[in-house]
Amino acid sequence: MEPVHHELAGEPTFAPMIQIEMEIKTFVSAWRHCDYVSTYMARMISQNRSDSVRHSNLFSSAFNELLEVAFRSRHGDGELACRVSRHGATDRIELTFPCVPEERQFYEEAMSQATGTEARERYLNSVSGDLAPSREIVLLELAVDYNAILRVEEADGNAIRLVVDLPLEGLRH
Amino acid sequence: MSPYDLLPRFKAQYDANNQEFSISGVVRPQAIDELGPSIALLRGAIDRVRGVLYVNVRRLTQMNNAAFHAFSRIIIDACRARPDLKFVVITSSVVGWTSRKFGRLSGIEPNITIEEYDSEFYPGQGFLEEGGFVPILRSQTKMTWRHERAILPRHGMRQGIVMADICCGIGDFAVLVQKEFQPARIVALDHSKSSLDYARQVMREFDIRGIEYTYGDASEMLLDEAQFDLVTCRHSLQIFNRPELILKELYRVCKPGGRVYITNEKNSHCLGEPRAESIRWTYNEVAKLFGHFEMDVELGPKSRRYLMEAGFEDIRVETFMVTNLDGDPQDFADIIAAWADVYAGEMATRRGDGPEFVARFRQGFQDHIFAALHPKGYAGWPIWVASGRRPQ
Ligand SMILES: C[S@@+](CC[C@H](N)C(=O)[O-])C[C@H]1O[C@@H](n2cnc3c(N)ncnc32)[C@H](O)[C@@H]1O
Numbered sequence: 001m002e003p004v005h006h007e008l009a010g011e012p013t014f015a016p017m018i019q020i021e022m023e024i025k026t027f028v029s030a031w032r033h034c035d036y037v038s039t040y041m042a043r044m045i046s047q048n049r050s051d052s053v054r055h056s057n058l059f060s061s062a063f064n065e066l067l068e069v070a071f072r073s074r075h076g077d078g079e080l081a082c083r084v085s086r087h088g089a090t091d092r093i094e095l096t097f098p099c100v101p102e103e104r105q106f107y108e109e110a111m112s113q114a115t116g117t118e119a120r121e122r123y124l125n126s127v128s129g130d131l132a133p134s135r136e137i138v139l140l141e142l143a144v145d146y147n148a149i150l151r152v153e154e155a156d157g158n159a160i161r162l163v164v165d166l167p168l169e170g171l172r173h
Numbered sequence: 174m175s176p177y178d179l180l181p182r183f184k185a186q187y188d189a190n191n192q193e194f195s196i197s198g199v200v201r202p203q204a205i206d207e208l209g210p211s212i213a214l215l216r217g218a219i220d221r222v223r224g225v226l227y228v229n230v231r232r233l234t235q236m237n238n239a240a241f242h243a244f245s246r247i248i249i250d251a252c253r254a255r256p257d258l259k260f261v262v263i264t265s266s267v268v269g270w271t272s273r274k275f276g277r278l279s280g281i282e283p284n285i286t287i288e289e290y291d292s293e294f295y296p297g298q299g300f301l302e303e304g305g306f307v308p309i310l311r312s313q314t315k316m317t318w319r320h321e322r323a324i325l326p327r328h329g330m331r332q333g334i335v336m337a338d339i340c341c342g343i344g345d346f347a348v349l350v351q352k353e354f355q356p357a358r359i360v361a362l363d364h365s366k367s368s369l370d371y372a373r374q375v376m377r378e379f380d381i382r383g384i385e386y387t388y389g390d391a392s393e394m395l396l397d398e399a400q401f402d403l404v405t406c407r408h409s410l411q412i413f414n415r416p417e418l419i420l421k422e423l424y425r426v427c428k429p430g431g432r433v434y435i436t437n438e439k440n441s442h443c444l445g446e447p448r449a450e451s452i453r454w455t456y457n458e459v460a461k462l463f464g465h466f467e468m469d470v471e472l473g474p475k476s477r478r479y480l481m482e483a484g485f486e487d488i489r490v491e492t493f494m495v496t497n498l499d500g501d502p503q504d505f506a507d508i509i510a511a512w513a514d515v516y517a518g519e520m521a522t523r524r525g526d527g528p529e530f531v532a533r534f535r536q537g538f539q540d541h542i543f544a545a546l547h548p549k550g551y552a553g554w555p556i557w558v559a560s561g562r563r564p565q
Binding site for chain 1: 201235242281360362387389396
């Protein structure tokens with residue numbers, strides 16, 4: 001087994017790359033905003049990756065799923081904020097949006113399961129299952145197909161923050 | 174409605190002759206109903222085929238989980254209902270997530286297999302993507318650059334433009350352009366990973382900025398439409414058995430009003446004095462040899478027609494001749510020696526040529542080198558440059 005390295009000084013520093021904000025009402029007014037935002041941000045942050053075009057395609061693919069999940073949440077008023085920062089080969093997406101308490105609980109559970117060892121098997125079962133993929137499965141897929149690491153953070157007000165670390169630069173297909 | 178809504182974002186087709194269902198573009202529906210016609214098409218295809226249904230997703234750039242699940246379900250259900258049916262999903266190694274995601278399906282149903290299609294694009298691929306060509310390309314670019322640096326401004330090259338070099342090889346041309354013309358951005362695409370690795374290493378070592386190397390397939394690029402002022406594609410249309418498909422892509426990524434610039438050869442027109450006859454014979458044979466592998470190294474003078482047929486306007490064509498008088502004659506001789514190595518070596522062997530033919534074939538190259546290095550000799554390699562403007 002590989003030894004596990006812990007950063008001595010705690011969290012590595014992620015350098016901010018880009019951030020956009022909009023009213024959540026505006027965001028959910030049209031489904032294609034997910035596609036717009038993911039495509040635009042992917043293009044902006046990929047320019048200095050070793051293969052910008054492919055990185056952008058992969059990043060957009062993962063980020064769009066996350067935005068679709070946020071789109072389908074039940075939320076109150078407030079802002080949606082997307083922030084991308086970088087540490088080496090890993091890009092971190094932080095998606096902050098207002099949400100009702102039950103939703104918060106849902107995300108906490110979903111995120112913890114996405115990190116579990118059975119994640120892969122559950123994902124496979126869902127592909128062969130009858131139901132359209134739930135939001136939980138979509139998050140699971142990020143872990144399974146993109147090696148993403150997911151967690152939930154508290155945010156100010158009635159907001160929640162999904163933090164997704166995507167090691168796309170190192171992902172080999 | 175914004176123009177965005179009017180653009181078809183994806184396309185599904187069924188080709189009954191090849192039993193192939195293909196879906197391409199960006200498939201990110203909110204609700205599955207939006208996929209209705211495509212799903213009906215896939216179901217219809219499944220009902221009609223026998224044996225194997227090919228599901229071609231190599232031009233699929235994006236597909237969300239909702240859509241993926243909808244299509245997967247139909248395929249998985251069909252496997253269960255009809256054990257006689259096999260599915261072959263054709264993905265592209267260029268679109269990173271497709272092989273992974275569709276690959277899962279073969280773990281669920283053994284009758285589903287996944288093939289990455291781009292291991293074989295065109296018949297001559299083996300020769301060109303392997304290491305053997307690198308030294309050839311290197312000396313070629315050094316020789317052609319002397320001419321092209323003066324020619325390029327007549328075909329839309331200027332400072333500050335956004336450009337792409339498609340089939341960039343080891344990237345020498347992009348680097349030279351970057352230094353000489355300082356475009357704002359260069360995207361350089363090739364399908365040889367080893368060439369790109371090499372190009373990236375050069376970029377790091379010489380601290381060159383502004384070039385983005387990307388792995389891709391020139392006939393199906395991930396690049397967005399209408400984004401480049403100038404798209405160059407050098408010595409490459411001639412290696413594809415269907416150059417018009419590549420041109421279509423070059424057109425697509427070029428901005429309206431921007432230009433596409435191509436260079437190609439007509440190998441049978443390589444010449445030299447003395448020993449003209451032997452040289453001419455050999456280069457005629459070069460053209461036939463490439464023809465055997467479905468590559469048209471006689472394409473140069475056909476550039477005008479190809480550009481017109483692809484829809485370009487304001488077409489400009491010119492030629493230049495790389496000769497032994499351009500700097501050091503030894504450079505010219507080195508190119509010929511490298512050609513002789515590959516053409517009279519691996520390629521002739523693969524075609525099954527006998528020793529007698531190969532000896533005579535080689536002699537022509539030797540005579541060309543002789544002409545190049547002869548104090549009173551002259552040796553030439555003609556190149557056709559052509560460019561066209563994408564209409565506004
Ligand atoms: C004859 S070389 C020309 C290279 C370069 N433009 C030059 O002039 O030195 C052809 C190049 O096309 C690349 N190539 C072949 N098939 C390709 C494809 N489908 N997509 C992108 N590049 C391809 C090869 O890897 C090779 O680098």
